[in-house]
Amino acid sequence: xxxxxxVDSIILxxxxxxxxxxxxxxxxxxxxxxPVMPVAKDEIPKQEDLERWPHLRGFVHLPELDSHVELLxxxxxxxxxxxxxxxxxxxxxxxxxRVDLGWVINGPTGRKPKxxxxxxxxVKSVEAHPMCIACADFADASPSDDLxxxxxxxxxxxxxxxxxKHCEDGHYQISLPFKNPCLKMPENRVHAExxxxxLKRKLSRDAKFREDYVAFLEDVIRDxxxxxxxxxxxxxxxxxxxxxPHHKVYHQKKPDQARVVFDCSAQFRGTTLNNxxxxxxxxxxxxxxxxxxxxxxxxxxxxxIQSMFHQVCVPEADRDLLRFLWGPKGNLxxxxxxxxxxxxLFGAVSSPSCANFALRQIAEDFKHEFLSQVTxxxxxxxxxxxxxxxxxxxxxxxxxxxxxxxLMFKAGFxxxxxxxxxxEALESIxxxxxxxxxxxxxxxxxxxxxxxxxxxxxxxxxxxxxxKNLREGATLxxxxxxxxx
Numbered sequence: 001x002x003x004x005x006x007v008d009s010i011i012l013x014x015x016x017x018x019x020x021x022x023x024x025x026x027x028x029x030x031x032x033x034x035p036v037m038p039v040a041k042d043e044i045p046k047q048e049d050l051e052r053w054p055h056l057r058g059f060v061h062l063p064e065l066d067s068h069v070e071l072l073x074x075x076x077x078x079x080x081x082x083x084x085x086x087x088x089x090x091x092x093x094x095x096x097x098r099v100d101l102g103w104v105i106n107g108p109t110g111r112k113p114k115x116x117x118x119x120x121x122x123v124k125s126v127e128a129h130p131m132c133i134a135c136a137d138f139a140d141a142s143p144s145d146d147l148x149x150x151x152x153x154x155x156x157x158x159x160x161x162x163x164x165k166h167c168e169d170g171h172y173q174i175s176l177p178f179k180n181p182c183l184k185m186p187e188n189r190v191h192a193e194x195x196x197x198x199l200k201r202k203l204s205r206d207a208k209f210r211e212d213y214v215a216f217l218e219d220v221i222r223d224x225x226x227x228x229x230x231x232x233x234x235x236x237x238x239x240x241x242x243x244x245p246h247h248k249v250y251h252q253k254k255p256d257q258a259r260v261v262f263d264c265s266a267q268f269r270g271t272t273l274n275n276x277x278x279x280x281x282x283x284x285x286x287x288x289x290x291x292x293x294x295x296x297x298x299x300x301x302x303x304x305i306q307s308m309f310h311q312v313c314v315p316e317a318d319r320d321l322l323r324f325l326w327g328p329k330g331n332l333x334x335x336x337x338x339x340x341x342x343x344x345l346f347g348a349v350s351s352p353s354c355a356n357f358a359l360r361q362i363a364e365d366f367k368h369e370f371l372s373q374v375t376x377x378x379x380x381x382x383x384x385x386x387x388x389x390x391x392x393x394x395x396x397x398x399x400x401x402x403x404x405x406x407l408m409f410k411a412g413f414x415x416x417x418x419x420x421x422x423x424e425a426l427e428s429i430x431x432x433x434x435x436x437x438x439x440x441x442x443x444x445x446x447x448x449x450x451x452x453x454x455x456x457x458x459x460x461x462x463x464x465x466x467x468k469n470l471r472e473g474a475t476l477x478x479x480x481x482x483x484x485x
Contacts, residue, residue: 016151017073017080017101020063024100025151026080031071044069045094045105053093060087060096060103152179153281156350160357163315166365171412172358173313176321177278177350184239185276185321188268192243193336195266196325199247200332213248214330216260221339225310226324229338233320242273242321244347262324262347273321279349283356287454290383294453297390299397299425300463302453304417305359308385309351310343311412312358352384362411374403383454387415397425419451421463 015028047062073080080101089095094107149157156177163175203210220226244262264273294300305311314322322341327334344351359382363375377400381389387404391397397420405415419435420426423443431439437449448460457466 017071018151019101026077026100028073028077028080030076031074049105053090055090056087056094056096056105060098060105062103062105149281152278155179156278156280156353159278160354164358164361165315166411167313169412170410171311171313172361173315174344174354174358175315176318176344176348177354178276179278180276183276185242185273186239186269186271187237187241189243189325191266191268192245192323192325195245195263196332196336199245203330203332209248210330213260216248217246217326218330220260220310221326223310225307225343226339226341227319229320229323229340234338236320240317240320241323243323243325244273244345246324259346262322262341262345264345264347264349274349277348277350279353281353283353283360285380285383287383290381290386290388291454291456293381294388294390295465297392298463299392299394299420299422300388300390301397301401301418301420301422301425302451302458303387303401303415303419305382305385305387305408306414306416308359308413309346309355311414312344312351312355314341314343356382356384358411359413362407362413366407366410370403370407374400374407377404378407386454388453394422394424397422398428401425401429419448419460421448421460423448 015031016025017028018025044065045062047064050056050060050062075081081099083097083099085098087096089107092107094105097104097106159177160174163173165173167173203213217226244264245266246260246262248260264277266272294302319340319342322345324339324341325336326332326339327336344354360379363378367375377389381387389400391400401418408415416433417435418426418429418433419438420429426434426438427443435449435451437451441448450466451458451460453465458464459466
């Protein structure tokens with residue numbers, strides 16, 4: 001007989017396959033993927049083969065393809081295999097079947113000798129060892145990998161890859177990824193005015209609320225993240241204008257910090273800005289994977305990208321879709337003025353993926369100026385704007401952090417709020433860039449604080465992760481020892 005062999009494969013879910021003209025789309029709920037399929041490229045029939053088969057000549061058209069077989073559609077997808085038309089075989093030559101995805105040629109092409117070694121495959125699915133699953137889970141996918149991407153994912157990547165630009169000021173610029181490039185939005189200024197009136201009443205009732213709100217938005221304008229709408233653009237009427245209401249939120253664990261969020265889900269005449277934006281693919285690293293890699297070595301450091309979304313610019317052609325109303329110096333009793341965001345903003349569903357794409361673009365654009373260990377960390381050790389990594393020694397941590405900060409500055413990203421369980425590494429970072437709770441510490445004697453690391457309590461002094469037992473009201477913690485994966 002033959003031999004049995006186990007091969008690695010990946011289960012992909014919720015894919016779609018279409019014909020070349022994208023007239024027919026068929027969902028593939030679950031398929032097995034392997035990097036290499038056991039089908040040779042020269043086994044794919046071509047149009048020239050039809051010239052040898054008169055019963056198919058003139059009836060069947062095969063497009064010119066220069067591609068390997070990447071997907072085998074099984075009998076569990078009968079919609080893809082259902083015959084719409086059949087041209088029968090004659091005297092041992094192939095027959096043709098037209099399915100919704102195109103023509104299928106069944107039979108020998110005559111390109112190989114009559115008798116050739118053949119293989120018969122019996123596929124049996126076996127469950128992988130839990131550690132193998134874990135290791136695969138922590139190996140975050142590359143955003144440039146088309147594996148398992150939907151049509152919207154590919155469309156998103158096509159937009160950002162063709163629009164990304166490294167500007168003179170060092171920041172990246174990426175277009176808003178709209179589902180329909182020819183969209184025309186309804187005129188919704190009246191809706192934004194009503195929301196501004198509601199905001200005005202809230203500001204008048206709460207002095208602290210007003211102070212925080214005005215300070216935040218005035219900082220946004222002062223830092224260049226927003227600008228007054230130019231006079232020549234005020235009367236724009238081509239459907240490329242949208243006004244976004246805004247409101248303030250406080251972080252549950254940081255009640256002294258306020259953030260103004262733009263309500264991109266505000267609906268007017270049946271549409272919202274978020275409905276028109278592509279939000280995929282998810283380019284965020286696996287959270288557990290980032291945490292596990294953070295526990296690999298003894299010298300751990302953690303930092304944060306300051307205002308990450310605001311460091312990625314929006315081209316001027318898209319900015320009028322990010323308009324908002326604001327009073328002079330926050331005075332809503334005066335005539336409202338029109339502003340527009342110049343950057344990707346909190347509240348837009350596309351912002352996380354656009355910001356992560358820009359972050360990863362740094363590694364590609366500057367890979368020749370920095371060591372691979374520095375550029376690869378951008379791909380593996382960030383979870384959105386949080387950076388977590390550990391090193392075998394303090395010296396390696398200090399050198400790596402310095403190089404990483406220089407790399408990030410190339411794209412206008414500023415890494416701040418640094419914290420480390422290694423006091424020497426922490427001391428090498430300017431006090432102004434350290435986390436709030438360690439800026440004033442005497443690193444020679446004061447105990448290091450408890451910090452949040454991706455939602456988990458990190459007891460920095462003892463280098464242990466922990467959680468709060470709400471039932472007993474006590475704080476419990478346990479160590480995560482060195483983990484290799």
